[in-house]
Amino acid sequence: MLTTTTRLRLQEICGRIAHGAQVSLADRVYLQKFADRDRTVLTWVHRAQRQQQQGLVTGLDSLLADLDLGSCDAGDDHRPHDDLGEWFGNASSWLRRD
Numbered sequence: 001m002l003t004t005t006t007r008l009r010l011q012e013i014c015g016r017i018a019h020g021a022q023v024s025l026a027d028r029v030y031l032q033k034f035a036d037r038d039r040t041v042l043t044w045v046h047r048a049q050r051q052q053q054q055g056l057v058t059g060l061d062s063l064l065a066d067l068d069l070g071s072c073d074a075g076d077d078h079r080p081h082d083d084l085g086e087w088f089g090n091a092s093s094w095l096r097r098d
Contacts, residue, residue: 002038010034010041014048039092 002010013027035042054061 002034002041006034011044014044017045018048018051020052 010031013023013031016023016027031041031045035045
């Protein structure tokens with residue numbers, strides 16, 4: 001669970017990423033530390049990266065961006081995974097089998 005201060009700092013960093021502002025390496029490491037542990041923070045990071053790449057989206061594109069489907073890397077082509085365990089490895093905790 002994130003404290004209010006931590007959540008606000010992480011969202012502020014994501015906001016700078018989304019607007020293409022400068023983000024220090026220390027802030028990126030701090031953000032990634034939480035993104036590795038918390039699926040919600042990872043979603044914020046993906047959303048910020050998509051917004052930085054695509055700009056402001058509206059309509060159906062906005063809905064698809066909010067669903068956080070696919071890769072946030074524009075150059076990433078679809079690659080089917082051979083190992084379903086690897087594919088579901090970063091899934092939400094309610095979806096994984098432990």
